[in-house]
Amino acid sequence: MLFLPREEGQGLVEYALILVLVAIVVIAILMVLGPTIGNVFSQIVSALS
Numbered sequence: 001m002l003f004l005p006r007e008e009g010q011g012l013v014e015y016a017l018i019l020v021l022v023a024i025v026v027i028a029i030l031m032v033l034g035p036t037i038g039n040v041f042s043q044i045v046s047a048l049s
Helices: 008-048
Strands: none
Touching: none
């Protein structure tokens, strides 16, 4: 048990990579759906006034 490798840094890097990939996916979705969402909010604001 004295010679087991320590993998704490490796796990941290994997979590960071997953976080970066999720951020990229969210940004891509917002870029694609951004104008549509903006139009929906504009219609809601117009309907309320």
